[in-house]
Amino acid sequence: MNLYSRGDKLFVILNMVLIGLFTLSTLYPFIYIASLSMSTGFEARSGNVILTPVGFTLEAYKQVLSEPLFWSSYKNTFIYTIGGTLMSLAFIIPGAYALSKPQLYGRRFWNLVVAFTMWFNAGLIPFFLNMRDLGLLDSYFGIIIGFAVNGFNIILLRNFFEGIPKSFEEAARMDGANEFQVLWKVYVPLSKPAIATVALFCIVSRWNGFFWAMVLLQDEEKIPLQVYLRKVIVELSDDEEFATTLLTAAYSVETVTAAIIVCSIIPILLIYPFLQKYFSKGILLGGVKE
């Protein structure tokens, strides 16, 4: 493989430079925000932070961490993420299993019922009014149950179940296992990668979910981190008084915003190795066929 011509060498090097630049441009905003969060409010306001923290201070973090609403919203995000993901799996795993079984009556019809929701949905208003009519506004349970099932995830898992050879379950059936036991003892252990993929899809969409939490939750005690972050970004940056009184302080709107951003990205970074491993498999598994 060392037979490259000069043209090839140039091409390979230029390609690496361009990819390197794109990668840096992806990374830079995160570095910028991290540095901003550790700079003094004054330096941040004056636009002196370029790459590394200027006038290093953790004042912005102190400010963020001393805010009770930050902690309650962080706690809520964990509740919504863990509760919502478990709820999703409780629906999706048995549902996908039943849909994968050829002996299921009306299987084509049930599959269509699931798939149709991917192509057509009633839209924001009817969904909102329905949640209101069900009495699920401003409730933890409403957020957890209201977004539990997702057609794409069911189909992804169903495809995986269908690909598992029948010979695996036959032994269990010989021993008199019922459907629940076959699912739990045979299919679930064999489908760990697919279930992990679906679980991670749920975790990420729950952790990042903001629009419906903003619309459905009025009570500040119940809002998740993303809604709190939006409040801080939108409301504080509009608040001229806050912006000017803090001009000389150790922290500013910018550094506080940056500090919250850092705090809310950390959990995603911690599970990122898993995300990267399973997500690429997931999109290739789910998108291809019915």
Place this chain on the structure above:
Amino acid sequence: MTSDPNFTGAAGPSTEELIFDATEAQRRRRPSRIERVGDHLKREWQLYVMLIPTILWLAIFLYKPMYGLQIAFKDYSVFRGVEGSPWIGFEHFQTLFGNDQFLRALKNTIVISFYGLIFGFPMPILLALMFNEILKQTFKKTAQTIVYLPHFVSSVIIAGIVITAFSPSAGIVNTMLGWLGIEPIYFLTKPEWFRPIFVGTGIWQEAGFQSIVYLAAIAGISPTLYESAVVDGASRWQMMWKITLPSILPTIIIMLIIRIGNMLEVSFEMIILLYQPATYETADVVNTFIYRQGIQGGQYDLAAAAGLFNAVVAFVLVMTANAISKRYSRTSLW
């Protein structure tokens, strides 16, 4: 028998047929349909117990709102409810198509999607081709790890980064413009800047991750193609254009069809976070219009009509896209 479309009513079943039916019945004594369903349920009831929660959930949370869509044709009032409100036909649709704000939102949706398509669609393909040409595996892995990351970051955080970076006083963008002697620009209040910033942010966030699909397609190309090209003395540049790109063309076309099918799916969450009244002119899309009119303004029926229009157009686009891709690739998308 009567379901036969050629059945005239004059002639009954022939004698042979009757005899055949009788002997057949005697021979097999087929259980009745109800008996068979009963047997089946006795044997397989557990499958239905597993299926019911999902179906019930879909009925309550997704299909019931579809029934509620009728308010698009009604003069909806909260007190009368969905069913009790009087029908008014297509009045809301007439209002919408005479409403400058709605027409503007429709136009913005199409323009923003179009920009996203032209600038955003080629990027992941280009990235995949370029990643494929990298020989150092550690460099490739590191770069991929980094460019996939923004996909997993929430729209609120991305918006927070954009707002901070483009801020007139402290933002890095204006700082850099200052080095060039350019006065600070308050980007997010300028209608002419909204679309470039929004589309650019979308590309920054998703292009890396979207390249996965093309990288998978590239991984499936037979190595013998490259081997014979090397024998013929082809350069890497030529192989990229003459082998890699044509080989992933089917994937590109399918992705393009999906993309066109999802034309109306502008990520309105991000728009809600980034726009403000000063930029509505170029930023307001159908879904943000629905959000403001309906959820914030309480005009549920009018907003539901706008949503129904959006959903029907989107449905037609997706179905058409699927039909085209079926024809092209002989495998449907779902």
